Amino acid sequence: MQKSTGQKAAIPFWRDERILNILGQAAFIIGLVIIGSFIFQNMRAGLAKQGITLSYNFLQGISGFDISETLFTYSRTSSYWQAFQVGLLNTLSVSIVGVIASTIFGVILGVARLSTNFLINRLAAFYLELIRNLSLLVFLIFWYLGVFLKLPRVGDAVIWPGSIYLTNRGVGVPWGLPTDSYPTFRLILIIGLVLAIGVFFALRAYSKRTGQAPLTILWASLTFAVVALLGWFVLPEAPLRFDAPVIEGLNMTGGKVLSPEFMALTSGLVLYTSAFIGEVVRSGILSVSKGQVEASRALGFNGFQTLRLIVFPQALRVIIPPLTSQYLNLIKNSSLAIAVGYPDLFYISNAIQNQSGRTVEMFSLVMITYLIFSLVTSLFMNWYNQRIKLVER
């Protein structure tokens, strides 16, 4: 049987469309690789002519420069690789703060834009249209030179209630310093977290069993807050001592001083990205057909319940994919830090490549790092999207 069909359909391979297709693709790939290797060889040969060879060993060398903001101890005797890590962590912290804050602002904006209250609606619309049509670089420089550096000098700092110092050297906020009882408190916090997660799953199980929809997240966070507060007051000594910033000499000391560069970058990125997220949220909410809202009203749901139980779960399916690309934009846009002097990944890599002369190596490293950031973010968001999307049978 097999043999006979084989004989009948004995097409020579040079006329077999399937083979030809594959051969064509293979030829394309080979061509691509040849061109790529020619370009790479060209670069190597060009660099070799100038006595430069590609190598990443220079990362072990001493950097020789100081960095203004570091999350771990770094000095001029640290290596280039450590300098790179400083930049990496700074980019990560800006990205994480940025993603969280712009999501919160964005959702508020999106909902406000759909509000039936004329004033709220118009204000949100004005804000969205204004911000979305600005250039981010211009916006960042405005925040830096126009806002944070225009704050009063250290000598005549504006002090807001709660010991918040506003100066052009940064914004000083009170910060908790751990005391002796802090390790115990940390243990209590972990217990609180475990309890909160327990409450979360218990309520979810309850909801599945009865069809009720309790405010799962609210109750879980309340549990955590109650445990934390109890721990705070039960301990003989408060676990954190609040340290307010003070002006001393040329600068602020104590508390936590957020540099103008960090403030300008995060506020610029957050306000800019939240405008786009606001539009994403609005489009998501509008994508839920009006019938759904009317039906839920007819069933006796109030406004909040309608939003929480009917509209948002359905809107989320539309929101998540474009939201992912906004997150990616924010992470990638954080490289504009160089314009306001915040030592992020790109900024420090630039300094390294310039002091060491290793342009190709540093740029390849930077590109790979941003690629990894973006891929991890979109992997997570895709996983989440998979989880919440409509289950079709």
Added chain:
Amino acid sequence: MGKTLWIVSFLLGASLVLAACGGGTAPESTSNGETITVVETVVVEVPAESAVSVPAGFGVTLETVRARGNLICGVNSQVPGFGYVGADGGYSGFDVDYCRALAAAIFGDASKVEFRPVTAAERFTALQSGEIDILSRNTTWSLVRDTELGGNFTATTFYDGQGMMVPTESGITTLQDLAGGTVCVQTGTTTELNLADVMASLGIDYTPAVFEDADSTFAAYAEGRCDAVTTDKSGLISRRTVLTDPSAHVILDVTMSKEPLGPMVRHGDDQWFDIAQWTVFAMIAAEEFGITSANVDSVRSSATNPEVMRLLGLEGEMGLKLGLNNDWGYNIIKLVGNYEEVYNRNLGPDTPTYIPRGYNSLYTEGGLLYAPPVR
């Protein structure tokens, strides 16, 4: 069936990839002759970038510059007196005039030069990649730059030292007064490294605020972001003139480092290096002999000193040895001037960016300028 075919074609492709890589890397490890073969192939592959990808061998840069019809000079555009774009959009400054002198030496026309502003951070890449023919941008001569950055410093045109500028009202007079303070500095400079060195050796705790270019560094300083700003003293003097109130800022009486500034060329073209270097020496020699753009014609017609005659192309074939015309020295002096003229035009007592000559005087006057003999 389909799957098998895919695997086969993939393996085929992969083996070809390996073959291509192997073939490509082989010449790297063998003699120079074979390396050149690879390079030639590449030039054919990327014809659009011929100016960039032509290997920089002996004489190639001059050939490229001549074929292009002008010199591309990487300069600063933000430091008055050294390299600055004026209100009319034209470039002026000490480093800029050096580019004009080089163009005069090559073309006999000081205007055949295209100025390309480069930041401190991108200047070496621009030079390495061939985007500029020469870097004349108050760049400090250092070992790493001479070796790892793939460049060669030709000669020191300006002896400088790093200084520190503070607002007068701050009352700061020494580096120790800056303890706990913030210092504005530009990224990718030797200044940035010296600052870290000096502060560490003095044990002074400080915070750097680092910026991308001179404009943003001094803008942040002017806004009071920092207690002090540091760069080469010449840079401080020149940038002070463009602050809102120059008299409200004082340059501390400390010199934090040696900063010999000069033009830089790429590795690999010794002829070009010689031309760039001797253009500097010709200007210094002209000052030694008292030849200026004003009297060069009369000196030329009545010259008797053999060295002057060689410099002006009346005796010997000095220009031809450099690959230039024999009147190269005459053109530099006639069209741009000697060292003193260029200095006074940009940094002299009549300019807002006045810097006393100090080390930048002839060796006969207690300075460091000394030109080797033209012979």
